[in-house]
Amino acid sequence: MFYVSCIVSQLVYSLGGSAFPGGVGSEMIEVVPFFHKMAYTIMSQVGKENEKAVLATTILAFSISSIITGLVFFLLGALKLGSLIGFFPRHILVGCIGGVGWFLIVTALEVCAHLDGSLTYTWDTLTHLVDPLHLGMWGIPCLLAVILMVIQHFIKHPMVVPLYFLAVPIVFYIVVLSVPSWHLENLRDIGWIFEMPEAGVPFWHFYTLYDFRAVDWKALFNTIPAMFALTFFGILHVPINVPALAISTQLDDLNLDRELRAHGISNALSGMLGSIQNYLVYTNSLLFVRCGGNSRVAGFMLAVGTAGIMMVGPVLIGYIPVMVVGALIFLLGFELLREALWDTWGKLQWIEYLTVMIIVVTMGAWDFVYGILIGILLACVSYVIQTSRVSAIRASYSGVVARSTVRRNPVQQRFLKNIGHQIRVLKLSGYMFFGTIASVEAQTKALLDEKNDEHKPIRYLILDFGNVSGLDFSAAEAFTRMRRTIETRHVEMILSGVEPHSDVGKSLRSVGVWNDKSPVPIFSDLNAALESCENEFLSAFYERRDQEHAQEPDQNRQQPIPADNNQTLSPASIYGTTPRSSNLLAAVRTTLKEEGPLPMNRYxxxxxxxxxxxxxxxxxxxxxxxxxxxxxxxxxxxxxxxxxxxxxxxxxxxxxxxxxxxxxxxxxxxxxxxxxxxxxxxxxxxxxxxxxxxxxxxxxxxxxxxxxxxxxxxxxxxxxxxxxxxxxxxxxxxxxxxxxxxxxxxxxxxxxx
Missing domain, CATH: 2.60.120.10 (Jelly Rolls)
Structure with missing residues (x-):
């Protein structure tokens, strides 16, 4: 079943299904625990004594789960949902690469040192590893991998790796044959050579286990939840392996939808041929590419070679030294760890690099899936931290700089320049949420500080939402607090660049930033808001000027003020003893002094x-x-x-x-x-x-x-x-x-x- 799954996936990928010419397909090893659960579920219901029914039901459940996985993969690709991978942070993928590297090193130790079960971080495991016999069994492959890495540093030819691993078993057997007391059977018993598998079993033997008459359909139905769980788990690997392989092979025009469809076809075909799930394997593909197999012809030859080995039988495995496989696994593990931890040093921000390290350690010491979940969680936390450091206030202007486009006469221009500091514009930008709204509140309070109010009092505070894409509930509520704070300082809050029925407008209205009883002036753009504020100041200016000259105002020429766009602002009063009123009165008098006699008197x-x-x-x-x-x-x-x-x-x-x-x-x-x-x-x-x-x-x-x-x-x-x-x-x-x-x-x- 393993060989059939590998051959089917390899043919699909190499014949144009995948964008990776040297992509290598293989059985989805990570789903084996789900297979165990399905098998135990079936065995508990059918009974151990019904061996034929257990085997027939189990093997059918495996193939059906592969078909379901293929259908889900293909639907995701057909619906073009692969673009969602763009939201997956790249440093999380780098961390996963490092986690796979750690996993491979651990696997190499388990294979070479003949650990019972998985490697555990205990004193007994350490004692086992440092035992002289076991130390040599895993130390030599580790040393071979290091030597090859040194050679690769100086020699970049793609044939270095295959020639090196062809030379290792040759040297091994030369040494073995040169020592008369060493025999293959003894070395095989000790663990230097893989055990000889059972011979004489045809490659198509697993098809004889399919017997639909012996299938327990009720037990098969009970495995459906496990099938969907297996499918969901399998889907997680493609968005991780494929982009990671694209990064390592520098493939820029990756289309994940195409890869999902290819995985759908390969898994569905594998299930229909009675086999199990498969996927594009990152480590195998990377090794194959780095050994010069980055072509579709090489991939097709790999499928043919796999088919040949399947038919001949696994007899050759009994003659392969364990150190060859161990050195190969060590090599891949070291290279992936170097890619994740060494090559990224100085390129990633410190919080991103810390995230990569945490993912690697979590995957190696705990669990692969948990490492991904923790990485995503840390990415979210780092995003909030980094985003909150960027102020949501794009710019802050006084009315001296930020002026409306109204074409005013020289007297009005001089007056607005003198009083412009009583208008303050805060330009907001981006998506505002709980992490960014704090800076807006802090700067608003700073503007309304009593010391600033005495020297440069503010009358109108314009919050421009023209570049705001949205805001969450926390940010909307913060504007309610800001409005109360602003009103207590007798400053009027004005909103611009927002429509009442837009998403931003609805969010602000829902928390009571404005309502029918207590409306906040709202303008469609900043220009209209500035124009309205300027008009209020000009009204006060003309009122005071007429009082200064003890005559009625000329409504036509001397008070040319545009309409207020149906928005009513609180008047800019020149009466009272507040800093704003005193400052406004001073600006009026300064302008009148500069103007001299009224134009109508002058001319x-x-x-x-x-x-x-x-x-x-x-x-x-x-x-x-x-x-x-x-x-x-x-x-x-x-x-x-x-x-x-x-x-x-x-x-x-x-x-x-x-x-x-x-x-x-x-x-x-x-x-x-x-x-x-x-x-x-x-x-x-x-x-x-x-x-x-x-x-x-x-x-x-x-x-x-x-x-x-x-x-x-x-x-x-x-x-x-x-x-x-x-x-x-x-x-x-x-x-x-x-x-x-x-x-x-x-x-x-x-x-x-």
């Missing part, structure tokens, strides 16, 4: 559009009102009702606008996504495409009833012809304004990414 004797031109261009030119008066006759007043589209993307730029009142909304359609900005009174619109004579890059629509002054292409041609100095200065101003806008947009893109 009271002038007629529009000259006051508008001077107010809009004041930061970009040193020319006086006499110079810019020359521009007025080329401009035409245009009324733009709400909802009117001034121009669209791709249109020819025929006009340039200076906005006197109202608000325009500009929408950019980029390959990376859409970007929106507001244009308020006292700013320009459409200057770059107009002066550069290129197509429009955005669509501009009036959000409110607006008034603008338009410079058409025809009038621009007149300016260039009649007043070249004015044309040059206008171009210079437009370039400066464009530079400011590009800097603002670039800053927003960088802070929002």
């Amino acid at each position: 009271a004797s002038l007629k529009e559009p000259l006051p508008l031109i001077l107010q809009t261009f004041e930061k970009s030119t040193d020319k006086n009102e006499d110079f810019w008066f020359r521009l007025c006759r080329y401009l035409e007043r245009v009324d733009v009702p709400a909802g009117t589209t001034l121009f669209k993307v791709g249109d020819t730029a025929k006009s340039f606008y200076i906005l006197e009142s109202g608000i325009l909304r500009c929408e950019y359609e980029l390959e990376q996504g859409n970007l929106t900005e507001c244009i308020v009174a006292g700013t320009t619109c459409g200057e770059l495409p107009f002066f550069s004579e290129t197509a429009r890059t955005a669509t501009v629509t009036a959000e409110r009833d607006s008034v603008a002054w338009e410079l058409t292409s025809r009038e621009w041609e007149k300016i260039k012809k009649d007043d070249s100095e004015l044309a040059g200065e206008l171009l210079k101003v437009s370039m400066k304004l464009t530079t400011e806008r590009m800097a603002a947009l670039t800053s927003y893109v960088l802070t929002s990414s």
